Amino acid sequence: MLSPGKKTAHLHNAGYWTSTTGFSVLPMLEFIDVPCGLVERKSRSTLPVRGHSEVNLCSVISLGKDLSKIVMPVTFNEPLSFLQRVAEYMEYAKLLKLAAAEETPLKRLEYVSAFAVSALASNWERLGKPFNPLLGETYELEREDFRILCEQVSHHPPVSAFHADSDDFIFHGSIHPKLKFWGKNIEIHPKGIVTVELPKWKEAYTWQNVNCILHNVVVGQLWMEQLGALEIKQHGGANLKATLSFKSAGSSGKDLHRVEGFITDAEKKRLVFLYGKWTEKLRACEPSLYDETLERIKREAKSPIGSPGHKKVLAKLNSLTIGAFKPSHQDAIDESTDGEDCLPVDEISGSTTLWEATPRPANSADKICPTDSRLRPDIRKLENGDQDGAAAEKVRLEEKQRDSRKSKKHKKAPEPEPRWFQSGVNTYTGLDDWLYRGGYWDRKFSDIEDIF
Numbered sequence: 001m002l003s004p005g006k007k008t009a010h011l012h013n014a015g016y017w018t019s020t021t022g023f024s025v026l027p028m029l030e031f032i033d034v035p036c037g038l039v040e041r042k043s044r045s046t047l048p049v050r051g052h053s054e055v056n057l058c059s060v061i062s063l064g065k066d067l068s069k070i071v072m073p074v075t076f077n078e079p080l081s082f083l084q085r086v087a088e089y090m091e092y093a094k095l096l097k098l099a100a101a102e103e104t105p106l107k108r109l110e111y112v113s114a115f116a117v118s119a120l121a122s123n124w125e126r127l128g129k130p131f132n133p134l135l136g137e138t139y140e141l142e143r144e145d146f147r148i149l150c151e152q153v154s155h156h157p158p159v160s161a162f163h164a165d166s167d168d169f170i171f172h173g174s175i176h177p178k179l180k181f182w183g184k185n186i187e188i189h190p191k192g193i194v195t196v197e198l199p200k201w202k203e204a205y206t207w208q209n210v211n212c213i214l215h216n217v218v219v220g221q222l223w224m225e226q227l228g229a230l231e232i233k234q235h236g237g238a239n240l241k242a243t244l245s246f247k248s249a250g251s252s253g254k255d256l257h258r259v260e261g262f263i264t265d266a267e268k269k270r271l272v273f274l275y276g277k278w279t280e281k282l283r284a285c286e287p288s289l290y291d292e293t294l295e296r297i298k299r300e301a302k303s304p305i306g307s308p309g310h311k312k313v314l315a316k317l318n319s320l321t322i323g324a325f326k327p328s329h330q331d332a333i334d335e336s337t338d339g340e341d342c343l344p345v346d347e348i349s350g351s352t353t354l355w356e357a358t359p360r361p362a363n364s365a366d367k368i369c370p371t372d373s374r375l376r377p378d379i380r381k382l383e384n385g386d387q388d389g390a391a392a393e394k395v396r397l398e399e400k401q402r403d404s405r406k407s408k409k410h411k412k413a414p415e416p417e418p419r420w421f422q423s424g425v426n427t428y429t430g431l432d433d434w435l436y437r438g439g440y441w442d443r444k445f446s447d448i449e450d451i452f
C-alpha cells in the first residue's frame, strides 16, 4: 500500500505506478497542465485567465444530436482533457479517509455520501467543453494521500475509466457521458457505475452519477443543474442505503443546487437526514430533527395568511419538502418570501457538517474576450511544439479572415468598424490616431465575432 508523503519509496505492486516519473503533480483545483519533465514536483497555485466562447451553438449543431460526434469550435473548449475532469472527482478525497476512520457503517455511509456529492462541486460554473480524450490517453494525479489513474478505454462511444487508491480506500469506475442537444438545453447522462471500497471494513459502496442539464446553450445565460436521484448502496455489513434527490432549481430558483434525502436501513427505516447543496456543503441530522422542523413549520403555517410568519413558513416549507410532504398551498408562495426575513432554509439546528466546499483558486472565474491572443490556436500549437499544426492553423485563420471580409463587402455594408477602438484625432498632436471606445472591461463579450 501507499505510504503518504513518501513518494520516493514506493515498494508496492507492479505496473503503472512503479515507474516514478519527474512529472509535475497538479493540486486538485489546478486545471491547467504545466510542462512535464520538471525536476521538482511543482504545482500552480493560480490559473491563467481564460473564459469560454459565447458563440451561437445552433450554427454548429442540430437538434437531438449526440454531441460526442460533433466537432466543436475550439473556443467552446476549456483547456483540459475530460480525463482531468474525471480526476477532479478526487478534490475532496479526504472524505473517504474520514469515512474509513469511522467505527459505524452509518457514519461511514454519511461520509461516502458527502464524497459523492462533493465530487460534483468542481463542475459549478465550469461551462467550457473539455477535450475528448484520445483512445489510450491517460492522466495520472498523485497526491499526498491518494493517487488516481484515468484512461480513455473507448473512443466510440467515449468511455473513461479510472482507478484511485490509497491506504484507506479504493475508488474506481467508468464514465460514458452521453450529451444530447435539445435546442435550449443540453442533457448529459454520465453513464457508468462508480465504486468505493473500504478494505478495512470489507465494505463497498456503489452509485451512478446523476444527470446534468445545461440551460440556455443558445441564448441567455448558460447555467448548469444536476438533477435526479442518487442512490448510494452499501454492500457488505449493514447494507444501508442513501437516497439523495438533486432538486431542480424550479421557476423561482429557490431549490437551486439543492440536495437532500435520507439514509435508510434494510427495513427502510430512516436513520439520518442529509441536506445541502452540491456547490457548497452537505449536512446530516437525525430524522426526528427534520420532522420536528417540519412540524413546527406546519404549526406556524396556521398563522394568518399574508402575515410575515406565514410567509417565512412558506419559504421554509418550500425548501425542505421531500418525498411525501408537499405543501398544498404552494401556489400562494410569491416572490416576497425570498426576502431577507425568510428563515435560513438550509439550517436545521443540531446538524453536523460533513463537507464544505473550499474557495476556487485565483482567476478561475475571470472571463477573457474570445478574440484574446491567448486563445489563438496557431500560437498555442506552436507553444506546444506542433509546428505543422501551427502552420495549418495559421493558414486556416488567415483564410477565415479573408472570407469574413469578403462576405461583409458583398453585403455592400460599410467596412466594419473595429470593436474597441475608433479612428479619431489625437487632441495633443492633432494627428490621426486610434482612440479607445470604452466598455471592454464590462466584459460583455456575447456578441463578439468568432475570429479564430
Ligand SMILES: CC(C)CCC[C@@H](C)[C@H]1CC[C@H]2[C@@H]3CC=C4C[C@@H](O)CC[C@]4(C)[C@H]3CC[C@]12C
Binding pocket: 057, 072, 076, 085, 120, 123, 126, 127, 128, 129, 130, 175, 177, 179, 188, 190, 209, 210, 212, 214, 217
Ligand atoms: C458547447 C458548450 C456549451 C458545451 C459545454 C459542455 C460541457 C459544460 C459539458 C461537456 C461534458 C460534460 C461533463 C460530462 C460528464 C460529467 C460527469 C458527471 O458526473 C458530472 C458532470 C460532467 C463532468 C459533465 C459536466 C459538463 C460537461 C463538461
